[in-house]
Amino acid sequence: MTASDTSVGVVIPTRGDRAEWLREAVRGVLDQEHVRDVVVVADGVDALAVADQVDGLPVRVLPNRLSPGLPGARNTGIAACATGLVAFCDDDDVWLPGKLAAQVAAMDAGAWFASCGIEVEYGGRVVPRTAGTATVTAADLVRSRMVMVHSSTFLFRRGAIWVDESAPGGQNEDWDLALRAAKRRPIACADRPLVRVRWGGSHYAGRWADRIAGLEWMLTRHPELADDPRGAARVYGQLAFAHAALRRRRAAARWAARTIAARPAEPRAPLALAVATGLLPASVVLSLLHHRGHGI
Structure with missing residues (x-):
């Protein structure tokens, strides 16, 4: 493989429970330039059924x-590809026209890992989310999760990086991958919405214990997350909210206190406390945020 090899292998993991969306994801991928191989990986289900x-x-x-x-x-999908580049697309997301062409242009200009903007679809609404920059740094991903740096936007040189399989419950494996990539060199970003992300189809929406384990895993793997006040407050606030959703009031209060200590203006602290005290259900908070194209 050479740096000029722009053939793309696309990895689409699936659990086999949303066939219509899977076919739409595949068609969106096949409509792109540069695609030479599409690998659908059946995870925990019969591959013949998929x-x-x-x-x-x-x-x-x-x-x-x-x-x-x-x-x-x-x-599994990365290992099966024999292309110069590898891209990810989740089975509930859709690539929009020109996605790969824009990213391959960035690779031709010297990038080794690229992302792009997204549009979030939830409850009948579509909200664009862009980075506001042509490059995303490790500092950006520490300070903010940068939701547009989403797994379905990833394009990178095959063999240059792998997903960490120790991620608990698969939580934050994409954030970890992007952060490790950005530590080597800033991520190129085609900063316009080129992937439609369906938040309503996420497998992770209510898996609060897994979210907690995934956030603690990130704090251990990337200790710099605790050094940036804004980034630390965001993670601590997410932990407070997840504990609150599980009705663990004491743990929620402890993490909310750490959130406020890191950044008093962090809005996740009062939201977590509202959920912990029963003033608001966690599901209502998430729905309101998702309608605006944001997560907790």
């Missing part, structure tokens, strides 16, 4: 041959 869901489309369907879960499925 193959029936994409029958007639020029894709390969493989079982997840590594650790169960999203990180193992992604790595």
